[in-house]
Amino acid sequence: xxxxxxxxFVAGGILARHSGPKAVLGGGLAFAASSTAMDLFLxxxxxxxxxxxxxxxxxxxxxxx
Numbered sequence: 001x002x003x004x005x006x007x008x009f010v011a012g013g014i015l016a017r018h019s020g021p022k023a024v025l026g027g028g029l030a031f032a033a034s035s036t037a038m039d040l041f042l043x044x045x046x047x048x049x050x051x052x053x054x055x056x057x058x059x060x061x062x063x064x065x
Contacts (some may be wrong), residue, residue, distance in 0.1 A: 001036070008035030 012031025016023040 001039070004035040004039040005032045008032035011035075 008031035009028040012027035012029070013024045015031075016027030019027075
């Protein structure tokens with residue numbers, strides 16, 4: 001979990017480097033938070049099989065002419 005946070009912080013800091021030290025810190029924190037949130041979202045457990053539907057299940061085949 002530390003790698004996405006560190007990478008986000010460095011990326012945000014680099015992108016804000018010409019705006020001053022406060023912007024570097026703020027950009028680093030914002031990118032670290034978003035990187036961590038994305039990583040947590042992608043690592044979550046997949047939905048159970050009963051929640052997956054195919055196009056045939058929702059009647060897509062009946063819509064075609």
